[in-house]
Amino acid sequence: MTVWKSPWREREAMKYFPLFADLDGAGVLVVGGGEQAAQKVRLLAKTNAHITVVAEAVTEELSGLAQQGALTVVPRAFRADDVDGQRLVYSATGDRALDAIVAAAARARGVPVNVVDAPELSTFITPAIVDRAPVTVAIGTEGAAPVLAREIKTRLESWLPANLGALATRAQILRATVADSIPDGRARRRVWERLLQGPFRRAVLSGAESDAARIFQAEISGSAAPAVGRVYLIGCGPGDPDLLTLKALQRMQEADVLVIDRLVNPKILDYARRDAERIHVGKTPGRTSTSQSEINRILVREAAAGKVVARLKGGDPLIFGRAAEEMAALQAAHISVEVIPGITTAHACAARVGLPVTLREQVRQFSVVTGTTAHGEPELDWVALAAKGSAFSIYMGVGNAPVIRRNLLSAGAKPETPVVIVENGTQERERSFAATLHDLTDCVDQRHITGPAVIFVGLDWQDAGLRRPETVIVHRRRLRPSGSRRKRQSARRPSYEQERGKTLGLDSQPARRRNHCVPRFRGRLERVHHRGGRCRLPRRGQSAGGPRCLRLRAQPRGGTLSHRGPRNCGTHRAHPLPRARPRRRPPPSSTTCRVMLSPSLRPARPPPLPALRRPLHLRLQRGVRGSRTH
Incomplete structure (x- = not known):
């Protein structure tokens, strides 16, 4: 007889099969009163289980939970009959001999047991859990790599919305209504896909209960109006993908269209949906690029087609990001818009080089100004910026460095005022320079600073009692003799x-x-x-x-x-x-x-070699x- 062999048997078999245990009102025993036992209690406290801790001494945290009625503490040594009537048993004593006794007692009574850091004594393991109740994600590595499970858990925590459970709860409430209104299973599945992936989902997650109810009734009755999109103005921070906010990451994954600024790091786009349409509208100084009016038309056009649009901007969209013009155009077209703030580039660059932007009794105010305008040269209050106790950062000021230097010196700023320039902050090509206001132009020219850079004026590590990071290059002016005798003679002779x-x-x-x-x-x-x-x-x-x-x-x-x-x-x-x-x-x-x-x-003849x-x-x-x- 030929025995059929499943191709799945060629893979390594699972040692642990994932299950979800019902602990509502069930008893759970935890043996031990140290930190390991407290970690298990914190996890079990999210359920409605009756937790019993058996230990001669417990931590203050466990004692406080016992006073609150969240668990019961039995202050004595473990006995085998403590396992009777329990749904699960955890042994976290730190004593291998005692852990073996607890495991043997649980096995003899047929109660699943878990011994911390001893899989050979355990009959089950506790996975890493992403809790969005009633949505729960369990991650396990069969005890082989707990750190890897924790990393996967961290990624899922950032990807899943914190209120995803509210959407699942609402779907559970409406399930019977949908089943009664739409008897056909295939049509019902399409309705659920539209509800859980479209405007209904966004309304529930944003807390717009009235909009969610209206969209649901229109979907059930079959009179749903054409979908109207929305726009997210997302601040992508200074460039490091790790500095993205969780909300920015979640909104990017919802977007159907990405409208991308020039300063957005391409690595950030890896976190968006692969099927999302990408439109690059970056503006480069001195080059032909997409105008702001054209960008506004793109946002209105895509959102009016019922799509979710993510407008990705570097830094924070409300700081020199022309967000006001885009918001005005969208509101005029009656399109919903939401601003997702990002980490400001100036603050991120200052943190990157360890430069405090305020100092007690020394730097009492910090300003963020632009180094260029629509007319070219910046029009700023140079006297106020040059005042004592004032520090500021300059965006887009590399091209106008000579103008900035001249105006600040004319306004009374000292030539030895410290200046720090951070180019491509938080990215792979980052460079940092320390100079003085007198040498600002020389530093920009001689160091060939051309990329996006932030210029800090009036801030120094020495004033804060800090050491300058080794990654910061100190720029010293290259001396050139002027009018000296040697220079005059060099024009006449070698x-x-x-x-x-x-x-x-x-x-x-x-x-x-x-x-x-x-x-x-x-x-x-x-x-x-x-x-x-x-x-x-x-x-x-x-x-x-x-x-x-x-x-x-x-x-x-x-x-x-x-x-x-x-x-x-x-x-x-x-x-x-x-x-x-x-x-x-x-x-x-x-x-x-x-x-x-x-x-x-x-020589009389040619000499030897x-x-x-x-x-x-x-x-x-x-x-x-x-x-x-x-």
């Missing part, structure tokens, strides 16, 4: 390194000067003499054009010397260093440039055998 010839690159060539012999160096030379004109490159401290020579370090053999001389010196020509006996020179000339190898170091590191001496002098002319 730098000191070029003058001394200590480190000359392959392309180090001074500027050409008429009627002067200007050597060009490639490699490293020992000494250069000039005849037929004044020396182009003086020693340090001597004026240009002096009849001095340069002493240069350099490598032997293989280098080249080229020059530009007077008119009869010809164009640029390169002379390789000689490796053999030089030829006899022609008659000297007063305007001839010469290159020679020192006779004392002239190790000798290539020995220095050679080159001289330009007149009337010495072995020179070259041109």
Whole structure:
């Protein structure tokens, strides 16, 4: 006979089968009076069970619950007959031997028992619970990974509305009415889907009882009016998905359409419904983007079609988010709108770098201002902002940093006023800088700050007695000499390194000067003499054009010397260093440039390879055998 094998048997079998125990009026025994026992009592206190705690000593929390009548405390040691008549038994003594005795007594009487941190002694385990009574979600890992179960519970707690139980209770009340009004099962299921996913659900969760009753009656009678959508103006915070509020997360999951601002982190969109339509309407300064009037038309159009629209904005929608214009357009179209506040970007960035925005007796007020307007430059009360004891943050102020600096200094602010700039706060590309008001423009330019940034003025860690975080970069102005003698001379002659010839690159060539012999160096030379004109490159401290020579370090053999001389010196020509006996020179000339190898170091034949590191001496002098002319 062929035995059919279920494909599900190929998976690992469940050791624990999930069940929901009815504890209404039932007895539950908890053995132990410590913190572990208190944790079990807190969980059981959400039910209508009769809880009995057996322990010689109990915590103050358990004693207080006993005084309130929430449980009964038996102040003695455990006895086996304590298990009689109980629906469940929990052992949380912390004594493994006593836990084994409790487990054996419960097993002998057929009562399910759970021993804390001892699954081998337990006949059941308590899962992680998401309580939205009458909606209850149980999460278990069969004791393998309780931390994982707790993480899943945390995620579900954030996704499920806190008053989801009210919707289930209302559905339970209306179930009989729906069954009597709509006998067809398929049609009844479609009605329940519309009720629990549409306007009825939103009305119940928002507490609009009258609207919920009206929508239900219209749905049952078959005269339901066309659905009218609604709009949520959601503040998505500074960018970190972990800083989303629970309400913002829940409203995003309800939305059929997402109207997304440019400053919203793309990772936040992963928490929305996958089938939701996404419309990007971000506005970028200086670029072609969606106008505010067009955004208003999109919101009205989508909501009028009966859709739930989530308008996602960075930070808080009511702070420089133009929420008033969108709310006015929606109210004019008789469309419901709800504002979901978000964490303000300024406060989040300040918290990110550990910067208090108010200090007792020092910073008595904190303002949030904008660094740009529709006309370009900000129009602010600079005198009030520059007053002592005032601190403020500037949104969208990077582009107008020079204007902000100039106006604050003109209004009386001190140049050493502390400034903190946080770019892309709370995101992966976050950068933070500390500077002064005097160096604000230099910091923005030299650090290439271009992303969304918040500028804090008048706030410093030292004033609060705090240490500056290591992630904050201190910007110090790069000094540039102004009007100094060295700067004036640098326009006329090369730098000191070029003058001394200590480190000359392959392309180090001074500027050409008429009627002067200007050597060009490639490699490293020992000494250069000039005849037929004044020396182009003086020693340090001597004026240009002096009849001095340069002493240069350099490598032997293989280098080249080229020059530009007077008119009869010809164009640029390169002379390789000689490796053999030089030829006899022609008659000297007063305007001839010469290159020679020192006779004392002239080799009879090419030296071996190790000798290539020995220095050679080159001289330009007149009337010495072995020179070259041109």
